[in-house]
Amino acid sequence: NAGVTQTPKFRILKIGQSMTLQCAQDMNHNYMYWYRQDPGMGLKLIYYSVGAGITDKGEVPNGYNVSRSTTEDFPLRLELAAPSQTSVYFCASRLTSGGTGELFFGEGSRLTVL
Amino acid sequence: RKEVEQDPGPFNVPEGATVAFNCTYSNSASQSFFWYRQDCRKEPKLLMSVYSSGNEDGRFTAQLNRASQYISLLIRDSKLSDSATYLCVVTISGAGSYQLTFGKGTKLSVIP
Numbered sequence: 364n365a366g367v368t369q370t371p372k373f374r375i376l377k378i379g380q381s382m383t384l385q386c387a388q389d390m391n392h393n394y395m396y397w398y399r400q401d402p403g404m405g406l407k408l409i410y411y412s413v414g415a416g417i418t419d420k421g422e423v424p425n426g427y428n429v430s431r432s433t434t435e436d437f438p439l440r441l442e443l444a445a446p447s448q449t450s451v452y453f454c455a456s457r458l459t460s461g462g463t464g465e466l467f468f469g470e471g472s473r474l475t476v477l
Numbered sequence: 478r479k480e481v482e483q484d485p486g487p488f489n490v491p492e493g494a495t496v497a498f499n500c501t502y503s504n505s506a507s508q509s510f511f512w513y514r515q516d517c518r519k520e521p522k523l524l525m526s527v528y529s530s531g532n533e534d535g536r537f538t539a540q541l542n543r544a545s546q547y548i549s550l551l552i553r554d555s556k557l558s559d560s561a562t563y564l565c566v567v568t569i570s571g572a573g574s575y576q577l578t579f580g581k582g583t584k585l586s587v588i589p
Contacts, residue, residue, distance in 0.1 A: 398579075405481070405564070405581040406521070421576065453520055466513075466566075466577060468520035 365389050369454050369469035376444040376476045384439040384472050386454030394457045395437040396421075396466070397429065399450040406453065412437055444476045480504060483565050486584035494555050498583045500565030501547040509568040510541055512550050514561045515582065521564055524550075555587045 370385045388395065393414045398406040408421030412431040426448060428440040437456075441448060454469040483500045490496045502510075510527035525532065527539040527548050538551040552559055565580035 396577075403581070405579040408576055411576060465523045466511075466521075468522070470520050 367454055367456055367467050367469035369452075369472050371472060372470065373473050374475070376441075376474065378444060378446065378476060380444050381440070381442050382444070384441070384452055384454070384474075386437045386439065386469060387435050388437075388454075388456040388467070389435065390456060390458070390467065391434060392456035392458050392467075393434070394459070394464075395431065396455045396457075397427070397437070397439045398453045398455065399423065400453060400471075401450050409439065409452075441474075446476050448474065449476045450474060480578045481565055481567050481580040483563075483580040483583045486562075486582075487586055488583065489586045489588055490555055491588050492555055492557060494587075495551065495553045496555060496585065497552075498550045498563055498565075498585075499547055500549070500580055501545075502565075502567045502578075503546070504567070504569055505546065506569050507546075507567045510539075510548050511566040511568075511577075512537075512539060512548075513564040513566055513579075515564055516561045524563070552585075555585075557587050557589065560585055560587045 367388045396411045397409040400406050407423045409427050410429040412418045415434050418429050452472045455466045457464045457466045481502050484498050512524040513521040514524040515521040525534050527541045531540045536553045540549045562582040562584045564582045566577050568577045
């Protein structure tokens with residue numbers, strides 16, 4: 364059972380470079396999320412999706428873009444990387460939007476922008 | 478006032494001790510409540526949901542007080558393996574139910 368898979372696990376970028384963080388889940392979950400976690404801080408929602416073809420901004424969307432062409436995949440695109448985007452990025456998914464639906468996380472992608 | 482606030486850590490407790498964490502939330506429309514556990518440099522994982530009547534899972538007890546807008550987590554007979562950061566998570570039903578709001582977490586270190 365793979366669950367939520369993120370790649371890459373580690374990446375170093377130069378200022379101004381772009382990259383895509385990949386996220387895939389095999390649980391047929393409708394809801395998918397991208398969070399960032401800075402040291403000593405809580406998780407901040409970047410973007411989320413409630414199903415294929417539907418995405419929306421979270422709390423901190425600037426500098427990022429997402430797409431959801433399939434139920435399984437939810438890639439996060441960083442355009443023109445900046446040092447402020449140095450963080451740990453977590454992709455997550457859940458089956459339902461409310462109630463007791465558990466949020467399943469990937470192992471995280473650690474990004475450093477120099 | 479922040480949406481979800483947690484006790485500042487770290488909590489350093491000896492093995493076998495009982496420790497309690499509190500979490501307050503600002504939105505009275507909050508509907509669902511959870512405690513997640515995050516080990517160092519790992520992803521968060523669900524520890525337990527929090528129900529209105531309170532609930533227990535082994536050594537862990539979660540309580541919800543809607544009137545005062547706080548939830549709590551009690552850990553009895555602490556084990557070394559309980560050392561982690563505990564995240565309080567709150568969701569709001571309706572248009573905002575797609576999003577979960579996380580507290581910054583409370584770090585627990587259980588000492589031999």
